[in-house]
Amino acid sequence: MKITAIETFKVRxxxxxxxxxxxIRTDExxxxxxxxxxxxxHMGITGLVGDLGxxxxxxxxxxxxxxxxxxxxWTRSESGGATAMAIAGIELxxxxxxxxxxxxPVYRLVGGPFREKQRVYWSHLATYRVRSAEILGKPxxxxxxxxxxxxxxxxxxxxxxxxxxxxxxGENPSMIGNxxxxxxxxxxxxxxxxxxxxxxGAMRQAVGPDIDICxxxxxxxxxxxxxxxxxxxxxxxxxxxxxxxxxPESLAQLKSAQRTPICTGEQLLGLRQYQPYFRRHAMDTxxxxxxWQGFSQAKKVAELAEVYxxxxxxxxxxxxxxxxxxxxxxxxxxxxxxxESDVDSSPWRDEITTQVPEIENGFMTIPxxxxxxxxxxxxxxxxxxxxx
Ligand SMILES: [Mg+2]
Numbered sequence: 001m002k003i004t005a006i007e008t009f010k011v012r013x014x015x016x017x018x019x020x021x022x023x024i025r026t027d028e029x030x031x032x033x034x035x036x037x038x039x040x041x042h043m044g045i046t047g048l049v050g051d052l053g054x055x056x057x058x059x060x061x062x063x064x065x066x067x068x069x070x071x072x073x074w075t076r077s078e079s080g081g082a083t084a085m086a087i088a089g090i091e092l093x094x095x096x097x098x099x100x101x102x103x104x105p106v107y108r109l110v111g112g113p114f115r116e117k118q119r120v121y122w123s124h125l126a127t128y129r130v131r132s133a134e135i136l137g138k139p140x141x142x143x144x145x146x147x148x149x150x151x152x153x154x155x156x157x158x159x160x161x162x163x164x165x166x167x168x169x170g171e172n173p174s175m176i177g178n179x180x181x182x183x184x185x186x187x188x189x190x191x192x193x194x195x196x197x198x199x200x201g202a203m204r205q206a207v208g209p210d211i212d213i214c215x216x217x218x219x220x221x222x223x224x225x226x227x228x229x230x231x232x233x234x235x236x237x238x239x240x241x242x243x244x245x246x247x248p249e250s251l252a253q254l255k256s257a258q259r260t261p262i263c264t265g266e267q268l269l270g271l272r273q274y275q276p277y278f279r280r281h282a283m284d285t286x287x288x289x290x291x292w293q294g295f296s297q298a299k300k301v302a303e304l305a306e307v308y309x310x311x312x313x314x315x316x317x318x319x320x321x322x323x324x325x326x327x328x329x330x331x332x333x334x335x336x337x338x339x340e341s342d343v344d345s346s347p348w349r350d351e352i353t354t355q356v357p358e359i360e361n362g363f364m365t366i367p368x369x370x371x372x373x374x375x376x377x378x379x380x381x382x383x384x385x386x387x388x
Pocket of ligand 1: 216
């Protein structure tokens, strides 16, 4: 079998960034699909897939790890970041080809399944409704009670865990974000800490003590601010506070300075980047993104986490193909805490893939179709093409 073509697709979302997909075609009629990378750099990342893909035309797609290492070595001078994400896009589509060629799910090629179903949490609960309540057909977030009602809705839908961000309900609701971090030097002033306590308090009160609540503060605070927020939230018994922080020592400091468990790592790409965090035991749960670093690296990171007595939580905020890729990871490793799932999403999300995951009582069924168990619907991807 030989690779004959590599194509990328951009699909619009309710947000500013598109979802990115890669299709690799072969002379035996098998097409492998992937969802990959971050839409924030969609022109650069899809361009990188083109640069790398040209060198793979005519090659056998089945030795996936060997082709990954070839791409890694070609790009040593430009390693990490967008390059790693572009390599991931190709590697994931190659795994899909390999699964389809052998007529088995990807996790069966690598020793799974470890499980039949995967617990998921409703992610970005309330968050997407700040800007997109109307398009999602949901009530506007006018008051903190409206935010608490989102938490009730997740429980009514069968979820036993959810994750939110810091939101500001009102006539013009808003959320914490880059703008804030840029204008505020990532500080956490007292009124913001008090607001966060009010929000998490309202959500905790709405769902009672048995539902797991996560708060993602992203990269909006430096270590001192994160410590203040973590301490203030201790009474609410969070499942985790999630933070992106690029210094392992600072995270270790955050973890030891307060009692709210810490989840981090989504921005790390590959074993080399995770290792310093593991050595310092700088997190309680390891965030791992399959779409950003590829399947083999994500699996290796999970296996190294096992050595450090840590469990992983797949980062999964894209389309349903990304859910299928992430479910294949959870079925392929021994150490999973929980997995992310975006329930509020672009209304056309379920149209652009050939399958959607089965969800029951907050658990997704591990798929049993060959490859990822789900393809991109190319016609639908063109219908909803991103033209930004
Ligand atoms: Mg996060």
